[in-house]
Amino acid sequence: MRVGVRVNDPGILERFCPHFPPGWKLESRPTVDLLYSFIHGGADAAGRTRRFNLLYSDSLRISRTFSLDEALEAFESDLQLYVAVGCKDRVFVHAGVVGWRGRAIVIPGRSLSGKTALVAELVRAGATYYSDEYAVVDAQGRVHPYARPLGIRENGGLEQKKHQVEEIGGSAGTKPLPVGLVVVTEYRRDGKWRPRALSSGQATLALLQNTVSARLRPAAALDTFATVVMQAAALKSPRGEARAVVDSLLTKLS
Secondary structure (H helix, E strand, O other): OEEEEOOHHHHHHHOOOHOOOOOOOOOOOOOOEEEEEEEOOOOOOOOOOOOOOEEEEEEEEEEEEOOEEEEEEEHHHHHHHHHHHHEEEEEEEEEEEEEOOEEEEEEEHHHHHEHHHHHHHHHHOOOOEEEEOOOEEEOEEEEEOOOOOEEEEOOOOEEEEEHHHHHHOOOOOOOEEEEEEEEEEEEOOOOOOOOEEHHHHHHHHHHHHOOOOOOHHHHHHHHHHHEEEHHHHEOOOEOOOOOHHHHHHHOOOO
16 A cells, blocks of 8 residues: 655654554655655744644545644554555454463554553563554454554643553564454453353454454454454453553463
């Protein structure tokens, strides 16, 4: 997939690079599938007038804000979704993923379900980081790395702070792994970790509910998940603090 980014201020272009998807490469061909256009606003020369930062995806305006950081977050979110929906040979599931002893633990869930916090605690316990945003699954049921910086919400707030996995003492995976465990969970203040086993059908439904391209390519997603649930166990339970469930999850794959 080829994506272009053009800006009216060359000095601002390097600010976009950390927001590209993991594994991106520079492409010299001038034709692209999608073109982002960014008009950098800021203050005028006299400093009296503030101008909006404007971001367009092709001809559609997706951000109008005084904050450069907000515009960059809008760019990252839109681009990630474009890649997830448009990828033809992989299925993108909203999920956190870690590797443990040659298999992947996949934690499907939407934003604010607590999947990043659980991924971070698993990494601190020795698991290998694969993703806190998407489980990228191929037709053989293997999960590929999508190791962007972890977006950790601190002190119970909604604002994310990006952390490289090395900052929390971990490392990122480089090779695809078969799925060993699917964990359907979300954080609750008074949550108790009492996992129950899910059937193959229930596990498939949980994955499908968090699949970006489910409505566009349901058959491909179902075929992929049939392979996943054939080789993986699946658990479901609410949870409290993430560190309280880490040992239970890792023991399941020991």
